[in-house]
Amino acid sequence: MAAEINKHYLELKESYLFSEIARRIREWQAENPDRAGELIRMGIGDVTRPLPGAVVDAMIHAASEMGRAESFRGYGPEQGYDFLREKIRGYYEGFGVSLKEQEIFISDGAKSDLGNILDIMGEKSRVLVTDPVYPVYVDTNVMAGHSIRYALSGEENDFLPMPREDYAADLIYLCSPNNPTGAVYDRAQLSAWVDFARERGSIILFDSAYECFVTGDLPHSVYEIEGAKEAAIEFCSFSKKAGFTGTRCGYTVVPEELKRDNVMLNRLWLRRQTTKFNGVCYIVQRGAEAVFSEEGKKQIEENISYYRENARIITETLDRLGIYYTGGKNSPYVWMKAPFGLSSWDFFDRLLNECRVVGTPGEGFGKSGEGYFRLTAFSTKENTKEAMRRMETLFR
Numbered sequence: 001m002a003a004e005i006n007k008h009y010l011e012l013k014e015s016y017l018f019s020e021i022a023r024r025i026r027e028w029q030a031e032n033p034d035r036a037g038e039l040i041r042m043g044i045g046d047v048t049r050p051l052p053g054a055v056v057d058a059m060i061h062a063a064s065e066m067g068r069a070e071s072f073r074g075y076g077p078e079q080g081y082d083f084l085r086e087k088i089r090g091y092y093e094g095f096g097v098s099l100k101e102q103e104i105f106i107s108d109g110a111k112s113d114l115g116n117i118l119d120i121m122g123e124k125s126r127v128l129v130t131d132p133v134y135p136v137y138v139d140t141n142v143m144a145g146h147s148i149r150y151a152l153s154g155e156e157n158d159f160l161p162m163p164r165e166d167y168a169a170d171l172i173y174l175c176s177p178n179n180p181t182g183a184v185y186d187r188a189q190l191s192a193w194v195d196f197a198r199e200r201g202s203i204i205l206f207d208s209a210y211e212c213f214v215t216g217d218l219p220h221s222v223y224e225i226e227g228a229k230e231a232a233i234e235f236c237s238f239s240k241k242a243g244f245t246g247t248r249c250g251y252t253v254v255p256e257e258l259k260r261d262n263v264m265l266n267r268l269w270l271r272r273q274t275t276k277f278n279g280v281c282y283i284v285q286r287g288a289e290a291v292f293s294e295e296g297k298k299q300i301e302e303n304i305s306y307y308r309e310n311a312r313i314i315t316e317t318l319d320r321l322g323i324y325y326t327g328g329k330n331s332p333y334v335w336m337k338a339p340f341g342l343s344s345w346d347f348f349d350r351l352l353n354e355c356r357v358v359g360t361p362g363e364g365f366g367k368s369g370e371g372y373f374r375l376t377a378f379s380t381k382e383n384t385k386e387a388m389r390r391m392e393t394l395f396r
């Protein structure tokens with residue numbers, strides 16, 4: 001008798017969006033070896049600023065601790081060290097959100113836990129995702145054999161879909177500031193989603209990976225909304241906030257108030273983590289702790305301002321060219337309409353071939369993304385300026 005495979009994997013697209021883009025870039029580089037060095041990458045949201053000095057110092061110190069018998073540490077707590085959870089708890093206090101340490105689980109990044117969380121959800125969950133959407137929400141649910149419904153968005157709702165009777169689902173994925181559109185829910189809009197979920201017993205899986213880009217009175221966390229602790233799990237990351245894309249650290253918040261069938265999801269998640277996860281590396285957690293030090297906060301704010309300035313350079317160019325866009329104000333992503341009536345992939349090819357600039361075709365994020373294109377502000381300032389200069393030449 002042969003082992004069975006999970007046949008749901010066969011229902012997935014051939015490759016993950018960013019792997020497909022990387023494949024196309026490799027192909028282009030092979031065909032254009034003399035121009036390969038001119039390529040400017042504004043596709044995948046990977047940061048370019050190095051880790052802040054305070055983080056590096058903390059990591060070096062932690063590494064040296066690991067090299068001495070008296071301060072060496074082996075397995076750590078699966079849910080993360082108290083020193084880091086306490087800092088995250090304090091960070092939420094700053095938004096007026098009071099969390100308990102045991103509600104915070106340190107992870108190796110938001111992406112992993114956004115997929116892993118399905119381990120504690122029902123086998124036949126009905127799932128609602130917004131479209132365009134971060135492909136991880138869709139692909140992980142296809143893998144799990146769940147049924148997926150799409151809340152379409154577009155210019156008519158500023159790419160911020162709102163609840164509708166027929167959107168009832170067990171799990172509702174929301175991302176704000178949104179990846180890929182950069183659009184941000186305000187308090188009233190987020191309250192409408194929280195009320196919708198509470199009335200129906202749905203659980204919101206809230207991705208706040210880009211919250212550090214939020215300015216003004218927009219919510220950073222879903223828990224700033226009344227009643228959200230009974231209806232939402234939040235996923236966040238140090239990747240974009242502090243340059244941890246390669247170092248890997250994030251956190252997931254599962255409030256004790258969140259219960260279904262009289263069971264606390266917090267307990268299930270703890271059980272899952274203690275069984276399947278051995279925690280994030282001590283050195284990395286010490287680095288993440290330094291993100292909240294006075295020095296760390298200052299350095300991180302400098303990096304975020306740097307990316308904000310890049311976003312401003314992009315949006316200023318689009319304003320000048322009269323091109324529709326969302327994002328770029330409270331987000332590192334700028335979601336622009338593909339010019340000349342081009343499809344997303346045709347604009348991708350044109351930008352790559354004629355400008356040597358890589359972005360992400362909107363269609364890769366779902367059918368409502370067709371005709372749109374995502375640029376990231378995570379490049380260097382010089383490259384952002386140069387990319388915009390080259391893009392403008394298409395309009396002459």
Ligand code: MLT
Nearest residue numbers: 043044045046111134179
């Ligand atoms: C993106 O480009 O959408 C992100 O970098 C993906 C991620 O954070 O996993």
